[in-house]
Amino acid sequence: GLFVGRLRNTGARQIPCRFVHLYHVASYRLITFQYFNFLKRMYVTQCNKDLRQRAKPKSDSVVSAFHELQQLDQEKKVVHKISSVSPVHQSWSEMSSRNELREMKSAAETEDSVIAGGAESKEDRQWKEMKLRLDDLPGILARLSKIKLTALVVSTASAGFAMAPVPFELTCFLLASLGTGLASCAANSINQFFEVPFDSNMNRTKNRPLVRGQISPLLAVCFAASCGIPGIALLTLGVNPLTGALGAFNIFLYTCCYTPLKRMSIANTWVGAVVGAIPPIMGWTAATGSLDAGALLLGGILYSWQFPHFNALSWGLREDYSRGGYCMMSVTHPGLCRRVALRHCLALIGLSTVAPVLNVTTWTFPIISLPINLYISYLGFRFYRDADRSSSRKLFFCSLWHLPMLLLVMFTCKKSVLEKEDKGELRGGSHEMAMEIRLP
Amino acid sequence: PPEESALERRLREARQEAQASNQRFWARHNRAFRQEKEEFIYSRLKAKGLEMRDESGQKATLNAEEMADFYKDFLSKNFKKRLQYNRDWYKHNFRITFLMGQVALVRALRWLRRRKKNVEQ
Numbered sequence: 001g002l003f004v005g006r007l008r009n010t011g012a013r014q015i016p017c018r019f020v021h022l023y024h025v026a027s028y029r030l031i032t033f034q035y036f037n038f039l040k041r042m043y044v045t046q047c048n049k050d051l052r053q054r055a056k057p058k059s060d061s062v063v064s065a066f067h068e069l070q071q072l073d074q075e076k077k078v079v080h081k082i083s084s085v086s087p088v089h090q091s092w093s094e095m096s097s098r099n100e101l102r103e104m105k106s107a108a109e110t111e112d113s114v115i116a117g118g119a120e121s122k123e124d125r126q127w128k129e130m131k132l133r134l135d136d137l138p139g140i141l142a143r144l145s146k147i148k149l150t151a152l153v154v155s156t157a158s159a160g161f162a163m164a165p166v167p168f169e170l171t172c173f174l175l176a177s178l179g180t181g182l183a184s185c186a187a188n189s190i191n192q193f194f195e196v197p198f199d200s201n202m203n204r205t206k207n208r209p210l211v212r213g214q215i216s217p218l219l220a221v222c223f224a225a226s227c228g229i230p231g232i233a234l235l236t237l238g239v240n241p242l243t244g245a246l247g248a249f250n251i252f253l254y255t256c257c258y259t260p261l262k263r264m265s266i267a268n269t270w271v272g273a274v275v276g277a278i279p280p281i282m283g284w285t286a287a288t289g290s291l292d293a294g295a296l297l298l299g300g301i302l303y304s305w306q307f308p309h310f311n312a313l314s315w316g317l318r319e320d321y322s323r324g325g326y327c328m329m330s331v332t333h334p335g336l337c338r339r340v341a342l343r344h345c346l347a348l349i350g351l352s353t354v355a356p357v358l359n360v361t362t363w364t365f366p367i368i369s370l371p372i373n374l375y376i377s378y379l380g381f382r383f384y385r386d387a388d389r390s391s392s393r394k395l396f397f398c399s400l401w402h403l404p405m406l407l408l409v410m411f412t413c414k415k416s417v418l419e420k421e422d423k424g425e426l427r428g429g430s431h432e433m434a435m436e437i438r439l440p
Numbered sequence: 441p442p443e444e445s446a447l448e449r450r451l452r453e454a455r456q457e458a459q460a461s462n463q464r465f466w467a468r469h470n471r472a473f474r475q476e477k478e479e480f481i482y483s484r485l486k487a488k489g490l491e492m493r494d495e496s497g498q499k500a501t502l503n504a505e506e507m508a509d510f511y512k513d514f515l516s517k518n519f520k521k522r523l524q525y526n527r528d529w530y531k532h533n534f535r536i537t538f539l540m541g542q543v544a545l546v547r548a549l550r551w552l553r554r555r556k557k558n559v560e561q
Binding site: 193194196197201216217218221260263264318319321322323325327331332334387388 | 462466469470473505507508510511512514515516518522523526529530533536537540541544
């Protein structure tokens with residue numbers, strides 16, 4: 001229906017004589033599209049008896065196959081079709097964007113196949129055409145790269161940068177944030193590329209772009225490469241090699257260790273926690289150029305935070321994980337799951353106390369952060385004791401606001417750089433070294 | 441579809457095969473899950489002395505804690521099968537994506553050649 005709308009709009013812009021021709025073509029398309037829709041619905045209901053969620057996304061991924069297919073055939077006819085159809089189409093052909101050309105080509109091709117096609121086999125009809133809609137592309141890519149999660153990752157990296165005991169440099173900050181964001185997009189895209197059939201089986205993830213066939217796997221990989229390579233290059237060349245190396249390592253850890261491990265052993269949660277802990281370390285190394293105790297402390301805070309966050313989330317998804325075949329603590333070792341969550345809530349208190357010892361913050365930080373840390377520990381304890389859906393939800397939602405608040409408090413309690421230089425501490429020396437490292 | 445090159449045919453076949461194998465695996469897997477879940481609920485309810493449906497005709501269910509045992513069992517039971525499927529899926533995925541890449545490259549070259557011809561004309 002959407003595609004028809006698009007053609008109709010095109011038609012409306014035409015001069016009258018062309019308009020008639022195009023409208024005629026458009027109505028052909030309407031019939032075919034609806035017919036295809038009907039078949040699609042049939043396919044879904046038939047499968048419903050055997051599969052539940054699988055059915056709909058399955059038909060969609062069947063649909064996606066045709067995208068390549070339709071593009072390929074009748075390429076010779078395309079040239080003629082371009083010249084005969086409409087001025088708008090011709091202006092499209094002059095545009096440089098390959099995607100648009102492809103879109104137009106398949107519009108032309110589909111018309112061909114509709115008008116000329118006639119009786120196709122039932123097999124072919126099930127390979128329905130999928131359109132790569134250009135206006136949807138930003139939204140699709142946003143979902144592919146899990147843009148909200150990426151934004152969170154970038155903000156933790158920024159927090160790491162901000163906490164570093166060096167004067168704030170805007171360009172470095174922006175480059176580091178951009179590089180981290182791009183790396184995160186790449187990692188998320190590859191993760192979705194690997195997990196298509198598993199995602200389609202779970203309620204939470206079945207609307208992802210690759211599952212629904214909105215884009216092809218090739219495009220996902222290309223997008224990942226086009227985000228990851230510039231991102232890491234930006235970090236390595238524009239910031240410093242250590243940050244670039246950490247970024248590349250994080251991508252590798254996420255895509256090649258965490259993603260396969262999810263299906264093999266519960267150790268994936270710990271690997272995933274490391275993946276979450278690295279961005280603030282990257283932010284810190286971007287600012288200072290070195291890996292010091294403060295970086296590891298920030299990483300440690302993020303690492304510990306991951307456990308209450310993820311364990312609480314996974315508690316409510318046990319059925320989906322079990323059926324989808326994911327090895328998660330909440331399914332196989334529920335007791336361990338709750339213990340670990342509580343343990344790490346308490347670790348957060350400990351880490352907050354260590355912060356002033358390492359000269360990252362003043363002593364006000366552990367004092368101010370104590371209430372929120374105690375609160376999350378209390379919820380962690382409730383989760384440990386009650387082990388039910390409501391306590392897990394409470395813990396999860398608390399973790400969502402706990403982290404930003406903790407980082408904010410940390411930033412406000414940050415030990416001022418001037419104060420340290422006055423004291424003539426070692427950190428001042430390393431600060432100068434850091435400045436040298438930054439200069440090319 | 442007519443006028444399909446050998447490469448494009450291989451791509452289509454690879455995709456169809458992956459689709460079929462995915463479908464087979466998941467249909468069987470989900471069916472087994474549902475069946476075993478029913479059996480588990482039935483056996484647990486029986487152990488408790490309840491029927492599948494209570495007086496009002498509502499289907500009796502177990503709470504999340506009791507279901508957790510089932511989920512744990514189900515997950516550990518199918519481990520080898522899942523690993524095998526994982527390997528197969530990764531193979532399929534890489535092959536399909538690689539073929540897509542080849543096809544895209546071929547088409548791009550064709551399009552460039554056509555464009556050059558048009559310009560010359």
